[in-house]
Amino acid sequence: MSKSVSQPVAGIEDTNPYLQMQRRLDRAVELLHVDRGLYEILSTPAQELTVAIPVKMDDGTVRVFTGYRVQHSQARGPAKGGIRYSSDVTLDEVRALSAWMTWKCAVVDVPFGGAKGGVICDPRRMSNGEIERLTRRYASSLLDVIGPERDVPAPDMNTNEQIMAWFMDTYSMHQRMTQTAIVTGKPIGLGGSRGRKVATGLGVAISAREACRHVGMTGSVRVAVQGSGNVGSWAASFMHGDGHSVVGMSDIYGALHNDGGLDVPKVLKHLEREGSLRGYEEAEWISNMELLEVECDVLIPAATENQITSANADRIRARVIVEGANGPTSADADLVLEDKGVYVVPDILANAGGVTVSYFEWVQDRIGYFWEEKDVRKRLERYMTDAFQGVAASAERFGCSPRIGAYCVAVDRVAYCIKLRGIYA
């Protein structure tokens, strides 16, 4: 497989999510000797639906929103992926994220393909009623392509449990029966799974532990966590709870830094009370970018994409990076970090705890029996460690970074299914 298929633009750092994904896919495809035709299938979303969503607004007027649902692959099972509401949504982004979901599900070996959905809207400027009507109409426009056995949405940027509940209700009304397995990320008691809230953060912490063991770091390590949303705050809590020293945490306004280690529960209480980390006293206040460069063993970027680029990659001092966010490291930065010998646990592995527990939620909905939280955590632990070992072995086998190793695991699993299933018609 030649590299030329992705046509990366020389000299310009790609932040286009689709191209970023494509570059890594290309490396994996090359190592695996996937043939041209199979490559075309892997790099083309199977289905893309664009829908017009007319919504009656509170002032009586009608606004027409645009919604997307892209199903990248259903070779391994139903497609799985979140729905985001944002004015920045583009079809290209949704496409890239849908492919990402295919690889992520395959890395942790849950029997799903990848999908993603999005609606171009600004939910902060919409009332609850408007968001509900938007959600219901969007759900009904997707009825032809979704279903527990076909495509299972989940919350993503600006969507939450309530929106999933509306989505589930709309689908169920059309089915004339309650069908909870149509979405994941539902509230507990309405088909939601215990342990979902902590899932991604816990998965990150498990990945960090495995990575430290893998590079031979034992005992307490120093951790910096960028971002204190659901992923970052839980990752910090678990790391702190396991006896590690969390030397830095951040939110969108800036970062806390304390070389001696932060009292994570106390920081989180401050965050809850104040709505920001700012003003927490037992630490110095630095910028988010400075946080990435602090002296630490493990860096967990858990905020947003494109944080570590070729501009700052050479100043990273951590030995291990665990990507809690999606795409925090650019493809160019990857090369710098690889040269420096930084062990990067890639997003498609590190933050796959979320989709794994989503899978557990789907399983529980299908059997109609709900697991205790300790069972959820125990099973998540097994999925994450197995996935980590698989990726490490693959990286070793192909002599590549864990990221490309993860892509190799994923692409190999998906390609295997496509080959076995063959091409219909």
Added chain:
Amino acid sequence: MPDEAHFPTSARHSVLPEEAQPPSPLLQDDDPFSSMMERFDQAAARLGLDPDRYSVLRVPDREFKFSVPVVLPDGNIKVYHGYRIMHNLSLGPCLGGFRLEAEVNRSELRALAGWNTWKCAALDVPFGGSMGAVNFDPRGKAPALIETVVRRYTAGLLDLIGPERDVIIPDLHADEQIMAWMLDTYSQHVRHTENAVVVGKPLGLGGTRGRDIAVGLGARVILEKHLAEMGHVGPARVAIVGCGQIGAQVATELHRRGHRIIAMSDLRGAVRNGEGLDVPAVLEHRSALGSVAGFSRAEQLERDEVLELDCDVLIPAATSRLITGLNAEKIRARMILETANAPTSARADQILSERGIPVVPDLLGNSGSVIIAYFEWVQNRMGYAWPIELVTERLERQVLEAYDRACAMAAKHKIGLRLATCMEGVQRVAYFDEIRGIYA
């Protein structure tokens, strides 16, 4: 009883000449959807369309893109891209073409889907508009590969198409054989024969009688009515540009009714006979020699001279953009009847209107093709085939009613038939959209 049409020979595999099927217009703008919408905007403005209705109608309801992977004869895999755009779902199932072309222009598909919505509504055909394509040019390809692509394309659309959801008609490079494969693939999946999912099928497989004469018949009845309203008595003197499937149909029908076809042309030349051409003889000459040029009982003309002849009716039946600002001044016909899609540019429209030459727009002039598609669907649903007399009688009535509604709209707003027909369509769609309301 069985005639040729019942049993298409294997030689017919979709490598028909381009003009064998009347494709929707090939729009050449950078953004065909915007151009199409300009006319919609005009219609909406004149109708005083409510802004809410306007915003809903302005965008396609659904756009679907999907991958069409196929195994090539050499064992390699190739992924084509399939598209289906459904513009409006509020009037009934969608109806729209399926094209096979190397380069698919998504904006063009949107434009055509929207255009089909207004067209069906103006003709009182209970469908919304849609359009689909696959980026595969079947010309010169092995029939087995064409079949594979068409079947996989159809399988990719199973969630969206169906007799009550979206009905597919042949467009560029799609023929009876391709429609039959689509029908078969869909039917295999629903586990019963469902021929109403596609139209333009061979007779005997759910095709309708009269499909080969529908456009000619519709054009003829409008022509006669329009001329009568202009005070014309007796047979008309008609010049026809284009001699493909549509042009030949129109010429045959008018000739059969006793009108005088004084000139016909095709890509390679033109012939003229002031007394009226012997149309069957001209067509025979053309099918033997490939062109009307050289037909003996006529005067030979340059191709473009036909446009400038003194006649009662000029019928552009070939390509789009035939009549433009460059030649509109030279037209000497008393009226123009468009059976090709979009043969008249906006500038030419304006000139013709200033010169008092009425134009019957394509939407009415070739309305027979949509109405006959609708009739095919109706007959498939009831499982009973109409005799030809019933088809022609109903077709004539439906065409004339559409024409009369457009004329009434034109008179009411003191505008040309083109805008009036579009307004008629838009008004109807807006009305049904409004009373159905917004779900959820």
